[in-house]
Amino acid sequence: MSTTKPVIVYGASGYTGRLICEYLREYNLPFVAAGRDKARVQEAMDKIPGIETATYEVVEVAHAVGPLTELFTGASVVCNTVGPFAQYGHEVVEACIAAGTHYLDTTGEQDWLIACDEQYGQAMADLGLLLCPGLAQMYTTGEIAANICLETPGLDTLDIQVFWKGFPTIASTRTILVNAALSKAYYLEQNQYVEWPADAGLYDVTVPGQHQTELALPWGGTSHPVWFKRDPRVANVKVLGGVFNRALMQGVPQIVAAVVEQVKDLAVEEKYTVLAEQAAGVMNEMPPRENPRINTSLDSVYASGPLGRAHCVIYGNCNYKQTGLLQAYAAHSLLQQAPQRVGFASGCQAFGHSELLGTLRSFGLVMEPVLTVHG
Numbered sequence: 001m002s003t004t005k006p007v008i009v010y011g012a013s014g015y016t017g018r019l020i021c022e023y024l025r026e027y028n029l030p031f032v033a034a035g036r037d038k039a040r041v042q043e044a045m046d047k048i049p050g051i052e053t054a055t056y057e058v059v060e061v062a063h064a065v066g067p068l069t070e071l072f073t074g075a076s077v078v079c080n081t082v083g084p085f086a087q088y089g090h091e092v093v094e095a096c097i098a099a100g101t102h103y104l105d106t107t108g109e110q111d112w113l114i115a116c117d118e119q120y121g122q123a124m125a126d127l128g129l130l131l132c133p134g135l136a137q138m139y140t141t142g143e144i145a146a147n148i149c150l151e152t153p154g155l156d157t158l159d160i161q162v163f164w165k166g167f168p169t170i171a172s173t174r175t176i177l178v179n180a181a182l183s184k185a186y187y188l189e190q191n192q193y194v195e196w197p198a199d200a201g202l203y204d205v206t207v208p209g210q211h212q213t214e215l216a217l218p219w220g221g222t223s224h225p226v227w228f229k230r231d232p233r234v235a236n237v238k239v240l241g242g243v244f245n246r247a248l249m250q251g252v253p254q255i256v257a258a259v260v261e262q263v264k265d266l267a268v269e270e271k272y273t274v275l276a277e278q279a280a281g282v283m284n285e286m287p288p289r290e291n292p293r294i295n296t297s298l299d300s301v302y303a304s305g306p307l308g309r310a311h312c313v314i315y316g317n318c319n320y321k322q323t324g325l326l327q328a329y330a331a332h333s334l335l336q337q338a339p340q341r342v343g344f345a346s347g348c349q350a351f352g353h354s355e356l357l358g359t360l361r362s363f364g365l366v367m368e369p370v371l372t373v374h375g
């Protein structure tokens, strides 16, 4: 069945999919809430405050290129939240190419970004379509901070820190484990990917705005090295991230090492099965709705060059809401005008960092950035 609704939210029964639907309602955009289980999607929709004023339909669809293509045909934008994306994303991008729809997702997986760039970027560009994986709090908010620093010319090195407070969702937990166990993590040095050591371990880092240090990890490399690899202003990008919870962070390397050991001799499909079981053991229920007094975010970027320095910090709250809003705003924008780039592009490259910041600010999810410039 093709659709007359312009936006498809695939994975609408999930924590993030539901939030995208909430914000699509606030933008007055008709949408299809799609997922593998119609009853679960309907249950999620029924919990959205004010949903009775939204124009939407609930559709069950099998996770395969054919049925997804059929569903996407007639729509303009797909917001995909079915992760881990390195595992489940290919079918959705292929369906977007077949149906001629723009593609957005919420990934933070570096290997998926590289796969999108290398495997599908040209095909999407040839069709005049946007391929924008990773439009999400991690790491678009940090990308906005980096771009604010880069408004000062002559800076070529980005030292980025991403922190948040709260609980990961079921798919986020699974994604973190799959990403840590199955993929390499890269930083950027003189425009080349350089692999983080597999046992990079924990870094004790200073965090703007507090006296206590925190523990951080390369966190799979993050999206920034991929996005900035093609930015002529930038040559070096290193990112560390974590949650504001030292005890939890202390345990992460052991959890990951144990899982890596457990799956190392298995075939790929078996690895995914074991990783899903392990992740379910860590987190198997939907976390509570975010609370701005608890769920905070911090994105800090030191940008430097031979003769200049800038530092930008964005304090925010409710990561998952930030993600839902960014997706809904992008859909709203794509329905009115072409993106600033087609093919593979980051959120800031496609929509502009000022516009994305303005959107987050107007919904009360981030403070005004704190910027210091020297040089």
Ligand SMILES: NC(=O)c1ccc[n+]([C@@H]2O[C@H](COP(=O)([O-])OP(=O)(O)OC[C@H]3O[C@@H](n4cnc5c(N)ncnc54)[C@H](OP(=O)(O)O)[C@@H]3O)[C@@H](O)[C@H]2O)c1
Pocket (backbone or CB within 6 Å): 010, 011, 012, 013, 014, 015, 016, 017, 035, 036, 037, 040, 063, 081, 082, 083, 084, 085, 088, 106, 107, 108, 136, 137, 138, 139, 169, 170, 171, 172, 173, 175, 176, 286, 319, 320, 323
């Ligand atoms: N970078 C960021 O800042 C950021 C922010 C938010 C989310 N994310 C990422 O986005 C993804 C989704 O997160 P979430 O919070 O929405 O997780 P979630 O609440 O667990 O939802 C996952 C969604 O994916 C669906 N799904 C899972 N396996 C599927 C399969 N085999 N076929 C079809 N659908 C499947 C689920 O459907 P059922 O309900 O039927 O199980 C559900 O709709 C994760 O990878 C997460 O890491 C990243």
